[in-house]
Amino acid sequence: MFSILEVLNGARPLISIVDAGAMTLGAATEVYHPLMSAGLAQVLGFEAVQAECEKLNATAGEGRRYLPFAVGDGTRRTLHVCNYPMTSSLYEPNFPLLDFYQNLGNLCQVVRRQEIDTVRLDDIPEASEADFLKLDVQGAELDVLRGARKVLASAVAVQTEVEFVPLYKNQPLFAEVDQELRSRGFWFHRFFGLAGRAIKPVIINNDINATIGQVLWGDAVYIRDLMQLETLPAGKLLRLAVILHEVYCSVDTCLHVLAHYDRKAGSSLAPSYLARLTGGRAGAGA
Secondary structure, X not given: OOOHHHHOOOOOOOEEEEEEOOOOOOHHHOOOHHHHHOXXXXXXXXXXXXXXXXXXXXXOOOOEEEEOOOEOOOOEEEEEXXXXXXXXXXXXXXXXXXXXXXXXXXXXXXXXXXXXXXXXXXXXXXXXXOOEEEEOOOOOHHHXXXXXXXXXXXXXXXXXXXXXXXXXXXXXXXXXXXXXXXXXXXXXXXXXXXXXXXXXXOOEOOEOOOOOOOOOEEEEEEEEOHHHHHHOOHHHHHHHHHHHHHOOOOHHHHHHHHHHHHHHHOOOHXXXXXXXXXXXXXXXXX
């Protein structure tokens, strides 16, 4: 896929990313890596596990900043710190369910419980102009969203981890997260990285992480309601188009957003984009 910069006539929109649950397996694995590698984004990240936040700041490049806050609904909560740091959560692991599947319960052993004050994104000034919100907080995504209504009013795209079964006790599931985002003016776009495990004792292809049929979790991507794009400023439309192209390769949706941008900005980016997609053959397949 070509870079969208090729059709932006020299424009380089800077996308503000808020990453709640910023622990990573490496910068190249981050969903917004294409934006960062092109110099099109800056990241404000939050990681509740202090040691992991320190690691992030120690290796942070230009345009990255990480704070050791547990983002949530602003209440005092218990952080369940697990043996595998990425499974740490404000919710208690649900071992009767986790142990039903291969290689889950053993990754969620609680090694420490810590009373902490959660912080609402709406109370963090640096997050107020976010364009792209990424959430991975192990079951607490709805808490984050409910404390981020002003931030959501600014954002044009959200990628959030969702669970389809309660991996953590009393956690909100996908349906509740979906309802909240729809009520805030977002449109479901796609799933990203659906995952699961086999039910014990079955193991497929000697891989304890392989799934057969049951989907347990994944990421859900939301964008601004495509029927209400006229309500967005031109700059937000352009940043949404860049996210759609560079992160998700959603070229049809990107073209639609660029057409709205053209009407507001008096530009002609959409025809140039379509020509680049089709090799100059209007209406041809990408």
